[in-house]
Amino acid sequence: xxxxxxxxxxxxxxxxxxxxxxxxxxxxxxxxxxxxxxxxxxxxxxxxxxxxxxxxxxxxxxxxxxxxxxxxxxxxxxxxxxxxxxxxxxxxxxxxxxxxxxxxxxxxxxxxxxxxxxxxxxxxxxxxxxxxxxxxxxxxxxxxxxxxxxxxxxxxxxxxxxxxxxxxxxxxxxxxxxxxxxxxxxxxxxxxxxxxxxxxxxxxxxxxxxxxxxxxxxxxxxxxxxxxxxxxxxxxxxxxxxxxxxxxxxxxxxxxxxxxxxxxxxxxxxxxxxxxxxxxxxxxxxxxxxxxxxxxxxxxx
Amino acid sequence: xxxxxxxxxxxxxxxxxxxxxxxxxxxxxxxxxxxxxxxxxxxxxxxxxxxxxxxxxxxxxxxxxxxxxxxxxxxxxxxxxxxxxxxxxxxxxxxxxxxxxxxxxxxxxxxxxxxxxxxxxxxxxxxxxxxxxxxxxxxxxxxxxxxxxxxxxxxxxxxxxxxxxxxxxxxxxxxxxxxxxxxxxxxxxxxxxxxxxxxxxxxxxxxxxxxxxxxxxxxxxxxxxxxxxxxxxxxxxxxxxxxxxxxxxxxxxxxxxxxxxxxxxxxxxxxxxxxxxxxxxxxxxxxxxxxxxxxxxxxxxxxxxxxxxxxxxxxxxx
Amino acid sequence: xxxxxxxxxxxxxxxxxxxxxxxxxxxxxxxxxxxxxxxxxxxxxxxxxxxxxxxxxxxxxxxxxxxxxxxxxxxxxxxxxxxxxxxxxxxxxxxxxxxxxxxxxxxxxxxxxxxxxxxxxxxxxxxxxxxxxxxxxxxxxxxxxxxxxxxxxxxxxxxxxxxxxxxxxxxxxxxxxxxxxxxxxxxxxxxxxxxxxxxxxxxxxxxxxxxxxxxxxxxxxxxxxxxxxxxxxxxxxxxxxxxxxxxxxxxxxxxxxxxxxxxxxxxxxxxxxxxxxxxxxxxxxxxxxxxxxxxxxxxxxxxxxxxxxxxxxxxxxxxxx
Numbered sequence: 001x002x003x004x005x006x007x008x009x010x011x012x013x014x015x016x017x018x019x020x021x022x023x024x025x026x027x028x029x030x031x032x033x034x035x036x037x038x039x040x041x042x043x044x045x046x047x048x049x050x051x052x053x054x055x056x057x058x059x060x061x062x063x064x065x066x067x068x069x070x071x072x073x074x075x076x077x078x079x080x081x082x083x084x085x086x087x088x089x090x091x092x093x094x095x096x097x098x099x100x101x102x103x104x105x106x107x108x109x110x111x112x113x114x115x116x117x118x119x120x121x122x123x124x125x126x127x128x129x130x131x132x133x134x135x136x137x138x139x140x141x142x143x144x145x146x147x148x149x150x151x152x153x154x155x156x157x158x159x160x161x162x163x164x165x166x167x168x169x170x171x172x173x174x175x176x177x178x179x180x181x182x183x184x185x186x187x188x189x190x191x192x193x194x195x196x197x198x199x200x201x202x203x204x205x206x207x208x209x210x211x212x213x214x215x216x217x218x219x220x221x222x223x224x225x226x227x228x229x230x231x232x233x234x235x236x237x238x239x240x241x242x243x244x245x246x247x248x249x250x251x252x253x254x255x256x257x258x259x260x261x262x263x264x265x266x267x268x269x270x271x272x273x274x275x276x277x278x279x280x281x282x283x284x285x286x287x288x289x290x291x292x293x294x295x296x297x298x299x300x301x
Numbered sequence: 302x303x304x305x306x307x308x309x310x311x312x313x314x315x316x317x318x319x320x321x322x323x324x325x326x327x328x329x330x331x332x333x334x335x336x337x338x339x340x341x342x343x344x345x346x347x348x349x350x351x352x353x354x355x356x357x358x359x360x361x362x363x364x365x366x367x368x369x370x371x372x373x374x375x376x377x378x379x380x381x382x383x384x385x386x387x388x389x390x391x392x393x394x395x396x397x398x399x400x401x402x403x404x405x406x407x408x409x410x411x412x413x414x415x416x417x418x419x420x421x422x423x424x425x426x427x428x429x430x431x432x433x434x435x436x437x438x439x440x441x442x443x444x445x446x447x448x449x450x451x452x453x454x455x456x457x458x459x460x461x462x463x464x465x466x467x468x469x470x471x472x473x474x475x476x477x478x479x480x481x482x483x484x485x486x487x488x489x490x491x492x493x494x495x496x497x498x499x500x501x502x503x504x505x506x507x508x509x510x511x512x513x514x515x516x517x518x519x520x521x522x523x524x525x526x527x528x529x530x531x532x533x534x535x536x537x538x539x540x541x542x543x544x545x546x547x548x549x550x551x552x553x554x555x556x557x558x559x560x561x562x563x564x565x566x567x568x569x570x571x572x573x574x575x576x577x578x579x580x581x582x583x584x585x586x587x588x589x590x591x592x593x594x595x596x597x598x599x600x601x602x603x604x605x606x607x608x609x610x611x612x613x614x615x616x617x618x619x
Numbered sequence: 620x621x622x623x624x625x626x627x628x629x630x631x632x633x634x635x636x637x638x639x640x641x642x643x644x645x646x647x648x649x650x651x652x653x654x655x656x657x658x659x660x661x662x663x664x665x666x667x668x669x670x671x672x673x674x675x676x677x678x679x680x681x682x683x684x685x686x687x688x689x690x691x692x693x694x695x696x697x698x699x700x701x702x703x704x705x706x707x708x709x710x711x712x713x714x715x716x717x718x719x720x721x722x723x724x725x726x727x728x729x730x731x732x733x734x735x736x737x738x739x740x741x742x743x744x745x746x747x748x749x750x751x752x753x754x755x756x757x758x759x760x761x762x763x764x765x766x767x768x769x770x771x772x773x774x775x776x777x778x779x780x781x782x783x784x785x786x787x788x789x790x791x792x793x794x795x796x797x798x799x800x801x802x803x804x805x806x807x808x809x810x811x812x813x814x815x816x817x818x819x820x821x822x823x824x825x826x827x828x829x830x831x832x833x834x835x836x837x838x839x840x841x842x843x844x845x846x847x848x849x850x851x852x853x854x855x856x857x858x859x860x861x862x863x864x865x866x867x868x869x870x871x872x873x874x875x876x877x878x879x880x881x882x883x884x885x886x887x888x889x890x891x892x893x894x895x896x897x898x899x900x901x902x903x904x905x906x907x908x909x910x911x912x913x914x915x916x917x918x919x920x921x922x923x924x925x926x927x928x929x930x931x932x933x934x935x936x937x938x939x940x
Contacts, residue, residue: 137316142553145587152575152583236446270447277442512712520727521700610762
């Protein structure tokens with residue numbers, strides 16, 4: 001998952017915007033990962049939103065006469081599951097659930113995490129070392145542990161999953177914020193701002209936050225991918241979202257018993273997860289290249 | 302060196318303390334009474350009171366927390382309410398499959414990632430390097446449980462070469478043990494390898510740009526020779542720091558993979574306990590797993606100090 | 620020893636370097652001098668095949684009769700370190716921080732000679748003694764960060780000459796060092812070159828240093844050789860206007876070999892600055908900064924060769940033959 005990419009997000013001081021060129025030339029120079037990731041993410045969001053107004057069949061409509069129809073069956077493009085539910089409908093609803101969980105968890109974790117990161121970066125040097133190392137340790141702990149503890153106490157469900165992802169992602173967001181925020185704090189204009197009497201909280205929000213915002217955008221994209229993957233894993237284990245809400249992970253859990261009878265059932269939800277997570281990761285990669293030409297050129301000069 | 306070790310130890314203890322508090326708070330202060338969770342809403346007042354006394358829930362939270370810590374430290378983790386087993390004994394009983402697949406995962410993924418990442422970095426501008434890049438991007442996005450299902454479908458259900466799941470202990474039949482962990486290890490390694498390959502690639506590309514690499518070439522190393530003799534050694538420094546993150550990933554992967562392959566390990570235990578709402582079991586297991594990861598991190602931190610002569614000296618001179 | 624003909628380096632479609640003709644006689648010490656951005660370092664690296672893959676190098680560099688530029692990476696590697704040694708500008712960054720000194724000095728020996736085990740150690744100690752490092756036997760086991768900058772550069776030199784190369788390329792070897800250490804390193808290079816009959820290609824932005832070390836010099840501007848010849852000819856009787864400008868920016872330079880007197884005197888200001896890649900004027904590359912430019916300078920000046928290989932490319936040369 002993508003805790004992974006946090007160490008390669010751009011350094012702030014190297015993020016120099018490209019010289020203005022004609023729009024077409026600039027678009028053509030954008031990295032392919034940006035387009036590919038953007039396309040995958042757009043499809044995902046579109047399908048998830050579309051499910052609110054249209055699905056091939058009403059949600060959870062059972063159709064016992066059409067149980068386990070293979071893909072390509074007339075009327076059931078991707079086939080049906082054990083209860084005769086249309087797979088395409090289920091997948092669209094699953095996208096909705098993925099989107100919901102990942103939006104909520106990413107936004108909350110980003111806000112809280114980067115606030116903590118800013119506070120740590122702005123704290124005095126006696127606190128900074130231990131706090132940073134604590135955040136590091138938090139980073140090493142897998143999110144699934146929190147999720148299981150929460151699920152045991154609160155019961156499984158979307159809220160539990162969302163809460164668990166938030167708790168897990170907060171150190172990630174904090175860790176990514178600390179380093180660059182510290183770099184910005186060391187810049188001359190920040191010194192100058194102190195010079196004419198600005199207080200630290202103002203500087204942190206007004207100057208530092210603004211300077212590291214490109215990095216937070218990249219981070220957001222990568223965190224999204226991680227959230228999608230962990231939501232699916234939790235649902236697969238049965239500690240995430242519960243019936244009747246549709247979810248890719250839960251769908252895969254149900255197909256496990258049918259590996260022999262209907263192996264094709266496991267392909268589409270799995271591919272949906274892979275392409276969505278891949279999309280967000282690629283988008284993050286592409287954004288990083290655009291926002292930080294220096295870093296992405298490393299290896300050339 | 303001593304200073305470095307002490308600081309790592311302090312971090313370990315501090316992180317363990319904070320982690321245990323977080324787990325304790327999650328379990329005891331969120332979403333109502335444990336007893337209601339354990340017994341369900343229909344339990345009579347007599348049963349509830351019996352349970353409360355049993356668990357010592359009416360004592361102050363701080364006392365409960367310290368009691369729990371003392372239990373963990375002495376190996377007394379409590380008993381399962383639903384199944385009646387002693388939690389500590391159960392962990393010991395289930396350790397083998399978990400260790401087998403996590404160690405297997407490490408042994409497969411780390412060397413493989415070093416190989417792939419180095420290859421991709423030295424061929425960064427060529428198609429071959431790009432293929433590895435694509436593999437690692439896609440590998441990161443494939444959930445371990447789906448990879449597991451695919452492997453079962455192909456190698457167990459279709460080809461029938463390997464078992465679909467279950468575990469045979471080493472003491473019974475080592476060959477069968479190996480056969481039973483091949484697919485889990487593959488499923489587990491995929492994601493970790495992909496992630497680590499990306500790290501190796503970045504670290505190697507950074508190193509390849511260092512002046513001393515050019516100096517090595519000036520002494521007669523080829524590009525590849527310089528990468529092998531100088532690059533890998535130096536890239537290992539940043540890699541060791543991120544390896545710690547991989548342990549967490551590996552354990553998380555093991556929890557999921559054990560459930561795909563029905564391996565009777567720690568991961569399956571904690572998920573079963575979670576689904577059975579065995580709060581006490583989950584609480585203790587989570588702490589044990591967390592401590593395990595933190596200790597691994599601590600060891601990596603120490604290794605890091607040994608690896609880099611600059612850190613070694615800095616620590617000595619202070 | 621070294622014959623460069625029509626050497627060109629292209630990066631991103633821009634021609635960065637074009638050296639039409641430049642020779643280094645056996646046993647001689649040739650200086651490459653110019654402002655930063657003039658292309659002198661890149662020329663040195665192109666000769667040793669140490670430019671990154673993005674740089675497209677063409678032309679011929681004959682080394683002892685063989686064209687270096689026709690070699691592939693593996694073939695070139697058999698020459699680098701064995702027959703051509705290279706000393707870099709920044710010793711702190713050019714030594715591998717995680718490898719013991721002995722290991723780095725012995726690298727070329729292991730790669731290019733048949734020496735084994737004890738013999739290698741003996742050779743390394745001998746080399747460290749030659750570059751005048753104290754306590755070589757224990758130095759072998761130290762790491763680069765435990766040494767001073769001057770000591771690090773001595774280690775680099777020892778590593779570069781470990782396999783007894785015939786040519787040593789030194790790319791601004793003293794720029795990163797303290798002024799007091801610079802002179803020692805330069806003296807060391809000169810004595811090594813004389814003892815071993817080793818040719819030296821010496822890159823510097825400092826005419827004073829060049830005069831101290833070298834017997835021949837090539838003044839590089841915009842990737843071209845503006846003027847080349849013996850140190851005495853070029854520095855005392857400069858013809859190219861760029862050479863004169865460089866000298867004028869280096870006032871009061873004494874003629875004798877008293878190095879200490881030059882220390883601290885650097886190239887200062889020539890009007891304007893070196894243009895960015897691809898922004899050089901057509902014709903004579905220096906004409907937009909030259910006080911003597913005329914209409915003729917819009918076309919490329921053809922080289923004029925005088926006595927003792929004194930050659931320059933200038934439409935309005937100063938001085939007299």
